[in-house]
Amino acid sequence: MRYGVVVGIIGIAVCGGTMSAAGDGLYELVVRTSDSLLRGTVDLEEKVTVSVKGDRMRQEMRGTRVVVTRRGKRYQKPGHHVTLDQLDRGRRYELDLDAGTYGEESFADLRRRHEEEIAAAEKTLGLKPGDAPPSVAVSVERPGERHQVHGRECERVILKAAREVVVVATRGSEPAGQTPSRFSMVFDLCVAHDAGLLGEVRSVEDRVADLAGMRGDLLERQLRIFGARRDSFAVFELLQHLLEREQQSLGGVPIRWERLFVGPRRDQPQVTLFRHRGEVTRIEGRTLDPGQFELPAGLKLEQPKLAR
Helix, strand or coil: CCHHHHHHHHHHCCCCCCCCCCCCEEEEEEEEEEECCCCCEEEEEEEEEEEEECCEEEEEEEEEEEEECCCCCEEEEEEEEEEEEECCCCEEEEEECCCCEEEEEEHHHHHHHHHHHHHHHHHHHCCCCCCCCCCCCEEEECCCCEEEECCEEEEEEEEEEEEEECCCCCCCCCCCCCCCEEEEEEEEEEEECCCCHHHHHHHHHHHHHHHHCCCCHHHHHHHHHHHHCCCHHHHHHHHHHHHHHHHHHHCCEEEEEEEEEEEEECCEEEEEEEEEEEEEEEEECCCCCHHHHCCCCCCEECHHHHCC
16 A cells, blocks of 8 residues: 555544644544555555654554455455654654564654655656646535534535546556546545544644645645646545645544545546545543553664655
């Protein structure tokens, strides 16, 4: 599963107003993803636990990935991954508990590497800082429905966006044509307007994103890159970020959602390329063990793990 999608899984569950982190707390969510954007199909089911203690955040993901290649070969692989963000030390650890390895990087290095990647892409595409960002309309529908998700009331909101591009050929795809292809994305959300503890967790996630260069000006530059590219994955990333931005303007916290991305695939003009469903199953405020936010003993350093 691609790293950007993993971040989306975490971020969508806590998009509320920024608050100061007042204490320890955690939430759990269950997510299911079917991804056919590249060659083959990847189905992923995970339980994600996000916990915060002061200036430290832990994201733990346990799940199973099932891959079906374009040739029809099928294999299944379990996974247990943990990310430790230590804002007080300015460092991130990526733990692969199945392999017994970890990677370590400072937020400063993460941001610098992100800037270098963006600058290289801008140079390749001939983009300049003053270029206009891509213009894509996002519609917001409020059907007036209210639901209960694990005892919490939420309002259904539907966000939609679409884009037409002449897709370029990529490795393993059909030759490019001259006719624009239509891609569309729908976020079907159930938003709880009482953020509570999730809003406090969001404040820590916002600080992590700022330190790593995943928001603000660098994100705007990244959107221009996605807008200039002509491949399905770039269209997916562009629409995803624009809908997430609109989602954040709604206020409240999505506690259940479904995201669909539809477009052409080989000889089919419109198929589901990506489907992601998630639901927050538990929110709990309690004192957490500080040892959970430290690097465990016995893991082997494997620095290339952070080169995504």
